[in-house]
Amino acid sequence: MLYRKNVSPLERxxxxxxxxLIVACALTQVGxxxxxxxxxxxxxVTALTGLFGFCPACAMAGRRPLEEPR
Known part of the structure; x- marks a missing residue:
């Protein structure tokens, strides 16, 4: 893997x-x-960070990567 996940499963x-929901509301309400x-x-972008489990903004802010399960 080229990155280490820094987003927990619940947050993902x-x-x-x-x-x-943001995409749906934006396109239906704003057009x-x-x-x-x-x-x-x-x-x-928000959905992709959940899909991949890595958030570049969290990494820049200093969030530590998750421990890999053994």
């Missing part, structure tokens, strides 16, 4: 769900305007 699930597309893109 929350990020996936939250990202999907396909520039603001709606920016909000939808932020939802996609």
């Amino acid at each position: 699930a929350a990020r996936l769900l939250g990202g999907a 396909f305007t520039p603001l709606g597309l920016v909000l939808a893109a932020s939802g996609v």
